[in-house]
Amino acid sequence: MDNIRSVKGTKDLLPHDTIHWREVENIIHQFMAVHGYGEIRTPVFEDTKLFHRGIGKDTDIVSKEMYSWTDQGGDNLTLRPELTAPVVRAYIQHQMGTLRPLNRLYYIDSLFRRERPQKGRQREFHQFGIEAIGSPHPEQDAEVITMAYKIYETFGIKGLSVKINSIGSAEIREPYLATLRDALNSVKSALCNTCQNRIDKNALRLFDCKNPACQEILDKNAPFIFDHITDNDRSHFGRVTAILDEMGIPYDHDRKLVRGLDYYTHTTFEITSSTLGAQDALCGGGRYDKLVEELGGKSTPAVGFAAGMERLFIAFGDDGEHEHSLADIYFLTLGEKATQKGFVLAEEIREKHGVSVVSETLQRSMKAQMREANRLGVQFVVILGDNELEKGIAVVKNMDSSEQEEIPLDKLSDHFMVDGQE
RNA sequence: GUGGCUGUAGUUCAGUUGGUUAGAGCACCUGAUUGUGGUUCAGGAUGUCGUGGGUUCAAAUCCCAUCAGUCACCCCA
Numbered sequence: 001m002d003n004i005r006s007v008k009g010t011k012d013l014l015p016h017d018t019i020h021w022r023e024v025e026n027i028i029h030q031f032m033a034v035h036g037y038g039e040i041r042t043p044v045f046e047d048t049k050l051f052h053r054g055i056g057k058d059t060d061i062v063s064k065e066m067y068s069w070t071d072q073g074g075d076n077l078t079l080r081p082e083l084t085a086p087v088v089r090a091y092i093q094h095q096m097g098t099l100r101p102l103n104r105l106y107y108i109d110s111l112f113r114r115e116r117p118q119k120g121r122q123r124e125f126h127q128f129g130i131e132a133i134g135s136p137h138p139e140q141d142a143e144v145i146t147m148a149y150k151i152y153e154t155f156g157i158k159g160l161s162v163k164i165n166s167i168g169s170a171e172i173r174e175p176y177l178a179t180l181r182d183a184l185n186s187v188k189s190a191l192c193n194t195c196q197n198r199i200d201k202n203a204l205r206l207f208d209c210k211n212p213a214c215q216e217i218l219d220k221n222a223p224f225i226f227d228h229i230t231d232n233d234r235s236h237f238g239r240v241t242a243i244l245d246e247m248g249i250p251y252d253h254d255r256k257l258v259r260g261l262d263y264y265t266h267t268t269f270e271i272t273s274s275t276l277g278a279q280d281a282l283c284g285g286g287r288y289d290k291l292v293e294e295l296g297g298k299s300t301p302a303v304g305f306a307a308g309m310e311r312l313f314i315a316f317g318d319d320g321e322h323e324h325s326l327a328d329i330y331f332l333t334l335g336e337k338a339t340q341k342g343f344v345l346a347e348e349i350r351e352k353h354g355v356s357v358v359s360e361t362l363q364r365s366m367k368a369q370m371r372e373a374n375r376l377g378v379q380f381v382v383i384l385g386d387n388e389l390e391k392g393i394a395v396v397k398n399m400d401s402s403e404q405e406e407i408p409l410d411k412l413s414d415h416f417m418v419d420g421q422e
Numbered sequence: 423g424u425g426g427c428u429g430u431a432g433u434u435c436a437g438u439u440g441g442u443u444a445g446a447g448c449a450c451c452u453g454a455u456u457g458u459g460g461u462u463c464a465g466g467a468u469g470u471c472g473u474g475g476g477u478u479c480a481a482a483u484c485c486c487a488u489c490a491g492u493c494a495c496c497c498c499a
Contacts, residue, residue: 008491060498061497064423082499113497113498116424116495116496118494118495119493119494126499127499205497278494279497279499282499283499307499310499312499332457334457365452367452367453369458369459370457370458370460371459372459374459385457387457395458397458399459399460402460404458
């Protein structure tokens with residue numbers, strides 16, 4: 001009989017992990033609050049059509065990585081593989097655009113993609129990200145990129161590299177792709193198979209190919225989309241970089257940076273860290289001026305980024321090996337009566353002072369309980385046995401100094417108030 | 423979906439050219455201290471050697487398959 005284990009590509013977060021996750025999440029929440037972004041939480045599953053329309057049918061995500069199923073009522077549903085489309089769906093559904101001209105939103109949530117797991121990639125993973133919906137102006141692009149950079153900086157991540165590019169407005173996409181195909185037709189046979197397929201299906205993505213031979217051919221023959229964008233697009237990009245310069249954000253203009261999802265327009269960017277390995281992207285994002293309209297809303301420009309939580313933890317180079325105290329006080333009891341009384345007193349201490357108190361429920365020996373108290377890293381142990389109960393006192397032991405004193409039971413909870421204020 | 427590497431105790435790993443009772447550190451438990459932890463000392467428990475088949479007198483060890491983990495490709499966070 002095989003034991004059931006977590007599904008491939010999914011992970012349990014144990015207390016040892018969650019303590020670390022919560023620290024990071026708290027910093028993110030605080031960071032977002034300071035920037036005036038409000039949290040949004042959307043359902044883990046959506047109508048499959050949302051992703052078909054939002055992400056693009058020919059993308060890898062939609063064509064082969066989604067967890068989709070038909071439920072008992074015949075609805076076609078999908079576990080969200082990304083969060084921009086759901087957030088935009090919610091934005092439209094709740095007519096958030098009518099409340100104010102600009103909505104600044106952020107999220108920390110889990111996503112699902114059926115890929116082969118490897119370092120920095122799971123089937124269920126977590127992202128935090130922001131979506132600023134409503135501003136067409138370069139200031140908004142700059143704010144988003146600055147925030148992405150700054151949050152990694154506050155986390156102390158080393159080896160950061162920001163790459164940015166512009167793929168222009170949607171109107172120039174088709175004419176550009178036509179010239180790109182023309183330019184490559186003569187050398188098509190020299191490209192790798194996937195590149196040859198992409199020429200027709202998703203030509204922009206040619207630039208993502210890591211095959212050195214393909215790259216060489218592209219360098220020689222392929223025109224960059226950046227050189228085909230309009231003057232307006234170019235000045236938009238210039239404003240974005242000017243603000244980044246002013247903010248002291250280091251970046252590289254990477255003309256080959258085109259991103260994988262169909263909805264991007266104008267600015268695209270990515271932050272990588274050299275500490276990560278093969279999956280080196282910490283976060284990616286850009287402007288998506290057509291998506292709101294695409295999903296049935298009023299034409300509204302937007303910018304955002306999505307950042308991988310698991311990759312952030314890898315970049316920390318820290319598996320959460322911190323020694324955290326799980327409790328402040330261990331309530332050691334010996335015998336049935338003392339244990340019962342101890343439950344009442346422990347609760348009194350919790351209620352009065354809000355400190356964490358752990359009671360004994362294993363009926364262990366004193367030695368075993370002391371060892372447990374030490375393992376938990378508590379500062380105090382309250383000892384209550386028959387002897388103490390008879391005398392109406394409890395022994396309070398300070399685990400650092402090993403000193404102990406007798407405290408009358410009716411003064412026990414007050415005793416910790418004094419100590420807590422030291 | 424494709425390829426490489428790895429599966430031995432809770433965990434990290436050792437286990438010689440196949441050889442009979444499969445080991446160590448850490449962790450855990452008990453005792454020294456009949457009611458006092460973290461140090462020390464003494465002792466203890468724990469394994470379908472990932473699973474299934476094959477070769478052999480004999481398999482943790484060799485072969486095949488399968489599953490799982492991991493890294494990389496693809497792609498992305």
